[in-house]
Amino acid sequence: TNLIGTISWDSPVTAVYSRLVWQETRGKPFHCQLYGLDTPTQKKLRSPDIYSDVFDAAEKLIRGKMSRRGQVTERKQNLNPNESRPPPLVRMTSEEKMERWTEDREIKSLCPDFQPAASKICLRREWITHAKIAKILEFFGEDFESCGQLRDSLKKLGVFTVIGRKLVAKGYSIREDQVRRQRCLMTGHLLMEQLCSIFGFLKWRKAYLALALLYWLHLADPDSIIVKLGEISDRAARCASARRLAFDVAIKFAHSLVTKKRSQTTEKKADELELVNLESVKSKCRKIFEEYIDLHKHHAYKSAIEEPCRAYFNAHHNHCHRDHFDVHGFNWYLAGTSAAIGMKLPLVPYLHDSCNMGFSAYWHAKGGDEMWKEFKKAENFGKRFEAIYKVKTMSGGRMGRNEECRLEGNMGLPLQFGQTLTRDSTSRTRKWAVYMDRLCYFFTREFFCQKAISILIQENSEDPTRMGFRKVLEGLFYHYKNLSAEDVEAENVLEFIYDDEKCVYDTDRINNLLFIGGITKEQVELPKRRGIKNKPEQKDETTPKLPKIDFKGSQKLLDLVTKKVASGAPQSEIFRSCRASGLGNS
Numbered sequence: 001t002n003l004i005g006t007i008s009w010d011s012p013v014t015a016v017y018s019r020l021v022w023q024e025t026r027g028k029p030f031h032c033q034l035y036g037l038d039t040p041t042q043k044k045l046r047s048p049d050i051y052s053d054v055f056d057a058a059e060k061l062i063r064g065k066m067s068r069r070g071q072v073t074e075r076k077q078n079l080n081p082n083e084s085r086p087p088p089l090v091r092m093t094s095e096e097k098m099e100r101w102t103e104d105r106e107i108k109s110l111c112p113d114f115q116p117a118a119s120k121i122c123l124r125r126e127w128i129t130h131a132k133i134a135k136i137l138e139f140f141g142e143d144f145e146s147c148g149q150l151r152d153s154l155k156k157l158g159v160f161t162v163i164g165r166k167l168v169a170k171g172y173s174i175r176e177d178q179v180r181r182q183r184c185l186m187t188g189h190l191l192m193e194q195l196c197s198i199f200g201f202l203k204w205r206k207a208y209l210a211l212a213l214l215y216w217l218h219l220a221d222p223d224s225i226i227v228k229l230g231e232i233s234d235r236a237a238r239c240a241s242a243r244r245l246a247f248d249v250a251i252k253f254a255h256s257l258v259t260k261k262r263s264q265t266t267e268k269k270a271d272e273l274e275l276v277n278l279e280s281v282k283s284k285c286r287k288i289f290e291e292y293i294d295l296h297k298h299h300a301y302k303s304a305i306e307e308p309c310r311a312y313f314n315a316h317h318n319h320c321h322r323d324h325f326d327v328h329g330f331n332w333y334l335a336g337t338s339a340a341i342g343m344k345l346p347l348v349p350y351l352h353d354s355c356n357m358g359f360s361a362y363w364h365a366k367g368g369d370e371m372w373k374e375f376k377k378a379e380n381f382g383k384r385f386e387a388i389y390k391v392k393t394m395s396g397g398r399m400g401r402n403e404e405c406r407l408e409g410n411m412g413l414p415l416q417f418g419q420t421l422t423r424d425s426t427s428r429t430r431k432w433a434v435y436m437d438r439l440c441y442f443f444t445r446e447f448f449c450q451k452a453i454s455i456l457i458q459e460n461s462e463d464p465t466r467m468g469f470r471k472v473l474e475g476l477f478y479h480y481k482n483l484s485a486e487d488v489e490a491e492n493v494l495e496f497i498y499d500d501e502k503c504v505y506d507t508d509r510i511n512n513l514l515f516i517g518g519i520t521k522e523q524v525e526l527p528k529r530r531g532i533k534n535k536p537e538q539k540d541e542t543t544p545k546l547p548k549i550d551f552k553g554s555q556k557l558l559d560l561v562t563k564k565v566a567s568g569a570p571q572s573e574i575f576r577s578c579r580a581s582g583l584g585n586s
Contacts, residue, residue, distance in 0.1 A: 097351055097415060098338055101422070102129040105342040111421065113429040117437040118341045122445040122511065123293070124521045131344035132294040133248065136255045140208050154210035157199065163210055164195045167217045171225030186230030187237070194236035201243045209247060212254035219257040228253050235327075241350040242327050248348065259465070278516075281475035284468065285517035291465040292456060298346045299382030300442035303375045305333045305435070311371060311385035311392070312362035315399035321358050329358025331414040333435075339418035340429075340436050351415035359411065363434050366400025372438060378451060381442070445520070449510040453497065473497075476513040483516065557581070 106125070107118045121128060144151040153159055168179045168191050182191050195213075202209055216225060228249065235246035306325060313322035321329070334349035362368060374380055374391050385391045411417050421429055441447065456469045470493075477493035490496035497513070499506045508524045515523045560581060564574045 097418075098344070098348070101338045101418065102342045102344050110341060111423065111425060111429050113425050113433040114340045114421075114436050117433060117440040120437075120440045121443040122448055122520050122522075123443060124519065127289075127293050127519070128341075128343050130290070130293070131348075132291075132346055133252075133348055134344075135290075136251050137208065139255060139258075140211055140251065143211060144207065150211075151207045154207040154214075157196070160199050160206070160210045160213075161192070161196065163213050163217065164192055167213055167225060168192065168229070170217060171222045171229060173222060184230050184233040185226060187233045189233045189237055191229060191233060194233045198232060198236045198243055198246055201240070202247060205247055209250055212250040215254040215257055216250075219261055220253075224253075238327065239353075239355070241331060241353045241355075244348070244350050245327070276478075278475075278479050281472060281479065282516075282518050285472045285476065285514075285519065288456065288465060288469055288472065289452075289514075289517075289519050292452060294346050296442070296448065296452065297343075300439060301345050301347075302382050302384070303380065303442065304439040305337075306330065307383070307385040307391075308368075308371055308375055309333075309358070309360050309362045311394065312360055312365060312399060313358075314385065314392075315367070315394045316396045316401075321360070325358035327358070328353055328355045329360070332356060332359045332411060332417050335414035335418035336421055336432060337436070337439065339421040340432060341440070343439075349414055351413065351418070353414055356411055361431070363438065364431065367394055367398045370394075370398070376438075376441060378447070381451065445511050445524070446507050449507040449514070449520075450505055452514075453505050453510050472517070473513065476516050480513055480516055484512075 107115055110118055165176050165179045168174075168182055169176045172182055174182060180190075180192055183189060184191050184194070199206060199209060216228070220228070231249050232246045235242040235249070309329065310322045310325050313319070313325075330347065331349040331351065331353045334345055334347055335351055337343050337345060338349075363372070371391055371394065374388050380388050412420075420426070421432060423429075442451075456466055457473070458466075473493045477496060481488050488496065493513075497505055497509045508526055511520050512523050512526070514520045557578060560577060561574060564577055569577075
């Protein structure tokens with residue numbers, strides 16, 4: 001292995017360390033030559049204690065003893081070649097920059113071009129800046145805090161190798177001594193080599209990945225392990241952006257396994273929810289919507305960004321860009337969304353990605369408006385473009401060309417692209433406003449409330465987070481009647497939120513219930529219709545009057561009929577006697 005100045009400021013030392021150790025463990029001759037280091041250090045690398053020596057040597061290389069070629073590489077990656085270190089913007093990690101873009105940003109602080117789109121969102125600001133991935137990391141952080149030595153232990157390569165070996169053995173039902181030669185059924189790569197490659201690439205995420213695979217080992221079934229290992233193996237052999245996605249796959253699957261297991265043992269039943277306690281109802285409501293809003297964001301992202309872009313490349317038979325959108329191109333869209341309107345989507349972008357393969361200004365193409373008419377439909381929400389016939393069959397001529405994957409000039413890194421959207425109005429921000437407007441359409445009161453209630457009210461048993469939603473609605477309705485100034489006469493919540501005239505759910509009424517639950521940002525004044533008592537109407541004089549009934553004569557009529565029945569008179573004679581008596585109305 002030759003390391004000729006390949007260590008840059010954003011390259012992890014652990015990647016070098018892991019790769020060198022892996023070469024030795026496979027039994028191959030180990031030769032290492034680090035240019036820029038003195039001779040004693042190179043000799044030291046050939047010593048048996050390689051685990052500490054390689055790390056120290058690579059760290060020494062980082063700290064300043066770079067070769068001439070390495071210094072040239074550093075200057076090329078620097079935005080300002082005159083500086084010896086990268087500027088603060090480049091040194092900032094993706095997570096730190098995303099937090100800066102999304103925290104404490106009200107609508108008035110956004111670029112004027114994006115304020116109309118952001119004002120359409122009916123959710124509170126805390127839900128816009130919330131992402132499930134952050135909660136998952138906090139979830140793993142609690143495990144690390146409960147056991148102080150757990151984090152340090154899981155960072156070691158030896159511990160991770162043991163976990164990976166046992167995991168592969170369980171998934172493929174083989175002995176542990178056969179794991180080293182086991183290849184992935186999906187990709188054909190050596191599984192342990194790919195797992196160690198991912199582990200070496202990660203920096204502070206090492207312990208999180210090891211803990212996630214440990215949860216897989218105890219909670220997942222063999223079939224699920226094979227599938228998920230295939231997803232990781234496919235991304236491990238690719239670029240840095242794909243490897244970050246492999247880490248997301250690992251921790252999300254582990255979190256879903258733990259959540260499902262805990263819900264079966266410690267989840268409070270919906271029948272035990274205290275409807276009278278408003279805080280208890282709001283807590284349950286927020287817990288349900290915390291999962292659903294993340295799902296809604298993902299579907300909105302697919303319908304407004306991912307699938308239209310992939311459909312554009314598919315129409316022009318550019319399959320390479322179409323298939324690399326979820327590896328490279330999505331980084332620019334996620335960065336632009338967070339920087340423009342401060343919205344966190346379920347995915348975490350790699351802001352230092354230098355390959356913009358899969359990025360396109362698709363809404364500015366000739367067929368962009370025609371494509372949007374299909375994607376905005378509620379029945380197509382979250383679907384892949386292959387499932388929408390009119391979009392799938394669009395030709396390149398109907399789709400038209402766009403601005404050659406550019407929005408007013410060079411895009412730069414996702415970090416630089418997002419930073420340009422936080423400034424004053426420019427030609428780029430005015431064009432990017434179209435993308436934000438169509439993304440925010442799926443968070444309007446009319447669309448979000450209708451879609452949320454139609455999905456959550458089903459209470460899918462496969463998703464334990466949705467169980468008890470009807471009970472939550474009853475609790476919100478109970479407190480709405482007590483807190484609202486209107487006199488509600490609907491007997492139950494379903495009668496209150498359903499509009500019989502239009503045969504759909506009333507979005508305004510749903511919005512007001514969710515406002516009490518802490519989901520939506522404002523209440524709406526309701527129009528008067530069934531379910532709310534109106535003022536008494538004046539009598540209409542043109543209405544025909546019904547004949548008055550003489551209830552006093554009912555006893556006389558009963559005596560007459562009883563006498564006729566006792567004498568054995570036929571039914572026709574009884575009717576004639578009743579009509580002749582003048583007691584017909586009675």
